[in-house]
Amino acid sequence: MRLIRELEGLQAERGCLDEASLRELSSRLGVPLYRLEGLVSFYPHFRTEPAPPVTISVCRDMSCHLAGPEHVADALREELGGTEGLAVEEASCLGCCELAPAARVNGHPCQLQDSAELASSMAGGDPGLGGDERDEREWKSDPYGEAERYGVLRAALESPSPTDEAERIVDALQESGLRGMGGAGFPTGLKWKLVRGEEARPKYVVCNADESEPGTFKDRVIMEELPHLVVEGIALGAFVVGAEKGIIYLRHEYGRAKAALEAELDRARVAGLLGSGVLGSDFSLEIEIFVSPGGYILGEETALLEALEDRRGEPRNKPPFPGQVGLRGRPTLMNNVETLALVPGILRRGVPWWQSAGRDGHAGLKFISVSGHVEKPGVYEIPTGTAVAELIELAGGVSGGRALKAFAPGGASSNFLPADHADVPIDFATIEERGSMMGSGALVVVAEGTPLLPLAANVVRFFRNESCGKCVPCRLGTQKATEMIEATLESGVPLDWSVIRKLNLLLGETSICGLGYVALNPLISVAEHWPEEVPGCSAEAPE
Amino acid sequence: MATRRSGEQMISLSIDGRAVQVLPGATIWEAARLLGIGLPVLCHDPRLEPVGVCRLCLVEVGEPKLTAACVRGAEDGMEVRTSSERLEACRRGLVELLLSDYPVDASDRPKTGSDALVELAAELGVDWPARRWSGETGEAPGSRTEPAGGIPAGDGRALDGTSKVIFVDHQACILCDRCIRGCDDLQVNEVMGRTGKGYQTSIAFDLDVPMGESTCVSCGECEKVCPTGALSLVGWEGPPNDAAGSGDVGWEVL
Incomplete structure (x- = not known):
C-alpha cells in the first residue's frame, strides 16, 4: 500500500510521474526502477506526462x-x-x-x-461541482432508523460470550443462504466460517469495492447512500473472524462514494465504534480506504491483494485462496460491498424475514443495476425472484417503446439471453438454468433492432483491454479473438468458427482467473441464439 | 528438491495411476519428475520460483478446473492425470497461440540453450512454417510471423540491439518471466521487469529504456534462462561442439 500511495502522492504533487520523479523516488525508497516501471505502466491512473487542464x-x-x-x-x-x-x-x-x-x-x-x-x-479552473442533490430513497435492506444504526454490532459486543455470538452469526448467515454479490456467488456464511477457523494471525477483512464490470454500479449507490451498512458489515466480519484491520478497496472513479465512506468512518470513530476497545469491549478495529490505481482486473480478489502489496495487479494461481493465504500471506475475509451491506439487516431482522423478503420461494433482496435500452436506468432493490420482464417495467420499460430483443442478466461477462427468457426469476439458480448467470447483478437491456455482433465485439474488446497480460491464453486469446471479430465486422469475412471455439476452449480451460474464463461467453451466446447475425458460426455446440 | 528430514510426514499421491511420496511443500511438477514424467513447461525452471503463466504444465486433479503443476502443491490422496484429450488440445492450442506471434526465423538466433517453443511445437506436431532467415525478402531477421492453427499472426514488436552482449527480440518473447526472475531473484541485479498491461505487455529494463542504456551489467543470466529466441548472444556463433556449427541449436528437431 505504501509504494502505490507514494506514487499517488508524487503524481498529485508534480502533476505526473516523469522520469526524474521516478528516479528520485527509487533512490529515496531504495526501490529498483523496474518495480516502479511495472506499476506506473500497469495502472491507468498513473501518467508519465502532465495532464492538460x-x-x-x-x-x-x-x-x-x-x-x-x-x-x-x-x-x-x-x-x-x-x-x-x-x-x-x-x-x-x-x-x-x-x-x-x-x-x-x-x-x-x-x-x-x-x-x-x-x-x-x-477551463478557467475546476468549479468543484458538488452535484449532490438527489432524492432520499428508502432501502428495504436498511433495518435502522438513524438512531438505531450499528445495533447488531452493539448487541454482539455486549454479548457475554463473544465466541457464542460469533458462531451464532455464522450460523444465521449460513441458514440465510446469503451468497457473494460480487459475481462469484460463494456462500457468505461458509466463507466467514472458514476464515474464522484459520489459526494464523493477524487476519484482515477486505471490502471489495472495485466494482468495474460494465453495466454495474449498484455498489457505488450502496456506498453513497448506505455507507453505515457497509461499515457495520465490515465490523461484523472482523468480529467474527478475529480481525483488527479492515480495508475498503475502492475504485478511483468513485469520489462521491469515497466522501460518503470517509464521513461514515469519522462518525463511527466519534461514536466509539472503531478504534481500540470498541464500546469498551476487547474488540479493536481500524478501517481504512485504499483507492485503486485503476483497472477492471483489480476486482479479482487475488489481483486486488497484489495491488495492496504494491505489485502489478496480476491474479495469483489458486489455491491457496485468500481465506487461507490472503493479504501479506494472512487469512483474509474478502466480501463485496453489497454482501457486507446486507449482513446487518439479516442479523437484525432474522433469517425468517430474509427468507420471506424474496418472492415465490426465493430468499432475500437484491440490488440490480439496470442499464441499456430502458427509460429509467438506475439501481433497483428488488425481492429476489422478481422476473426480468417486471424489472424492465419498473425501469420504465424498453426505451422508445421498442420491443425487447435480448438482455444480459449479470453484466458484460454474462451470456446474452433472448427476449423469450424475460420471464426468468432473478436468482442465482434460475438464471443459471437458462444458461446465463447472476454475475454482478447488472441487467443490461437490448432493444429490438440492435445488431448483436458489434455488441459482442464491444464486450470481447473490453476483456482484451482489461486483461492483465499475466497468462498466455488471456493475453493472446482475447487479442486474437478481438482481431478476428473486428475483421468480420469491417469486411464481412466469415469468422473461422473452429478457431473461435479453440480460443474459447483455451480461455475457459487454461486461464488463471475468471476474466479469461468468461471473455468469449457473450460472443458464444450471441452465436447460439442469433446465429444469423454471426457470419461463419457453425451450428455445432460451442465447446 | 527438498530432502527428507526425520519425522516429517510424507505426502502420498498418484500420478497417472502410479503412487509417489513427496515432502510437504513439493509441487505436482516435482512429484511427476520423481516418477520420470516430464511435463511440458516454458515458464518453469527448477532454479526459479514458479509463476504458472505459460499454462503448459496444466494437469487434471479431479477439480472442475485444470491446475498448473509447477505451482500447485501436492496433496495427500490427490489423483493426478497428466495426459488426456482435453489436456492435449489445450497444450497444442497454447503453443499455436504463442507461435502465431513468434518470428518464423527466431530459431536462427545463437542461443546457449535450445529454442524450447520450437522444439515443443515439433513434439506436439503443430504445423507451423519455421524457416531459416534468408535475407532475400529484405525483412529483418526475427520479424516475420505466420498464422498458427488458424490463429491470425501478430507483428509489430520491437527489436533492441543496443546492448553489446545481448540482442532483444520482443516479438520472440513469450513473457514467461524467466529472464525477470533470473535477473532479479537469481542474480539480484534488479534490472528487469514487465512493462505495460495485457497484450501490450513486454519485458523491460529499468524505466523501459533500451537494454544498452539500462543498468544491466551484462551478466548473461537472462539469455541463459530464456527458452526462446527473445534474448540471444551478440556475435556468438553457437556452442563449439555444435555439429552444424551455425549456432542454430534446436533447429535439428524440425
Whole structure:
C-alpha cells in the first residue's frame, strides 16, 4: 500500500510521474526502477506526462455503446479539436451506466452530451461541482432508523460470550443462504466460517469495492447512500473472524462514494465504534480506504491483494485462496460491498424475514443495476425472484417503446439471453438454468433492432483491454479473438468458427482467473441464439 | 528438491495411476519428475520460483478446473492425470497461440540453450512454417510471423540491439518471466521487469529504456534462462561442439 500511495502522492504533487520523479523516488525508497516501471505502466491512473487542464474521459463500454453512436470519442475530439488545454480520451466503463452515454470531465461524471459545456466551464479552473442533490430513497435492506444504526454490532459486543455470538452469526448467515454479490456467488456464511477457523494471525477483512464490470454500479449507490451498512458489515466480519484491520478497496472513479465512506468512518470513530476497545469491549478495529490505481482486473480478489502489496495487479494461481493465504500471506475475509451491506439487516431482522423478503420461494433482496435500452436506468432493490420482464417495467420499460430483443442478466461477462427468457426469476439458480448467470447483478437491456455482433465485439474488446497480460491464453486469446471479430465486422469475412471455439476452449480451460474464463461467453451466446447475425458460426455446440 | 528430514510426514499421491511420496511443500511438477514424467513447461525452471503463466504444465486433479503443476502443491490422496484429450488440445492450442506471434526465423538466433517453443511445437506436431532467415525478402531477421492453427499472426514488436552482449527480440518473447526472475531473484541485479498491461505487455529494463542504456551489467543470466529466441548472444556463433556449427541449436528437431 505504501509504494502505490507514494506514487499517488508524487503524481498529485508534480502533476505526473516523469522520469526524474521516478528516479528520485527509487533512490529515496531504495526501490529498483523496474518495480516502479511495472506499476506506473500497469495502472491507468498513473501518467508519465502532465495532464492538460481539462480532460474528458468518454466511456467506450457496454451500456454506453448501446446508448451512443460508434466512435463517439473521435467525433467529440473532432468537434473540440484545437481547444487549447483540453484532451479527449477513451476510458473503460466508468461505473455510472445510468448516465449512458457517460463521460467524466476532470473526474466529474456527466452525460456525454453535457461534457463539452462542462469542460468549457472548467477551463478557467475546476468549479468543484458538488452535484449532490438527489432524492432520499428508502432501502428495504436498511433495518435502522438513524438512531438505531450499528445495533447488531452493539448487541454482539455486549454479548457475554463473544465466541457464542460469533458462531451464532455464522450460523444465521449460513441458514440465510446469503451468497457473494460480487459475481462469484460463494456462500457468505461458509466463507466467514472458514476464515474464522484459520489459526494464523493477524487476519484482515477486505471490502471489495472495485466494482468495474460494465453495466454495474449498484455498489457505488450502496456506498453513497448506505455507507453505515457497509461499515457495520465490515465490523461484523472482523468480529467474527478475529480481525483488527479492515480495508475498503475502492475504485478511483468513485469520489462521491469515497466522501460518503470517509464521513461514515469519522462518525463511527466519534461514536466509539472503531478504534481500540470498541464500546469498551476487547474488540479493536481500524478501517481504512485504499483507492485503486485503476483497472477492471483489480476486482479479482487475488489481483486486488497484489495491488495492496504494491505489485502489478496480476491474479495469483489458486489455491491457496485468500481465506487461507490472503493479504501479506494472512487469512483474509474478502466480501463485496453489497454482501457486507446486507449482513446487518439479516442479523437484525432474522433469517425468517430474509427468507420471506424474496418472492415465490426465493430468499432475500437484491440490488440490480439496470442499464441499456430502458427509460429509467438506475439501481433497483428488488425481492429476489422478481422476473426480468417486471424489472424492465419498473425501469420504465424498453426505451422508445421498442420491443425487447435480448438482455444480459449479470453484466458484460454474462451470456446474452433472448427476449423469450424475460420471464426468468432473478436468482442465482434460475438464471443459471437458462444458461446465463447472476454475475454482478447488472441487467443490461437490448432493444429490438440492435445488431448483436458489434455488441459482442464491444464486450470481447473490453476483456482484451482489461486483461492483465499475466497468462498466455488471456493475453493472446482475447487479442486474437478481438482481431478476428473486428475483421468480420469491417469486411464481412466469415469468422473461422473452429478457431473461435479453440480460443474459447483455451480461455475457459487454461486461464488463471475468471476474466479469461468468461471473455468469449457473450460472443458464444450471441452465436447460439442469433446465429444469423454471426457470419461463419457453425451450428455445432460451442465447446 | 527438498530432502527428507526425520519425522516429517510424507505426502502420498498418484500420478497417472502410479503412487509417489513427496515432502510437504513439493509441487505436482516435482512429484511427476520423481516418477520420470516430464511435463511440458516454458515458464518453469527448477532454479526459479514458479509463476504458472505459460499454462503448459496444466494437469487434471479431479477439480472442475485444470491446475498448473509447477505451482500447485501436492496433496495427500490427490489423483493426478497428466495426459488426456482435453489436456492435449489445450497444450497444442497454447503453443499455436504463442507461435502465431513468434518470428518464423527466431530459431536462427545463437542461443546457449535450445529454442524450447520450437522444439515443443515439433513434439506436439503443430504445423507451423519455421524457416531459416534468408535475407532475400529484405525483412529483418526475427520479424516475420505466420498464422498458427488458424490463429491470425501478430507483428509489430520491437527489436533492441543496443546492448553489446545481448540482442532483444520482443516479438520472440513469450513473457514467461524467466529472464525477470533470473535477473532479479537469481542474480539480484534488479534490472528487469514487465512493462505495460495485457497484450501490450513486454519485458523491460529499468524505466523501459533500451537494454544498452539500462543498468544491466551484462551478466548473461537472462539469455541463459530464456527458452526462446527473445534474448540471444551478440556475435556468438553457437556452442563449439555444435555439429552444424551455425549456432542454430534446436533447429535439428524440425
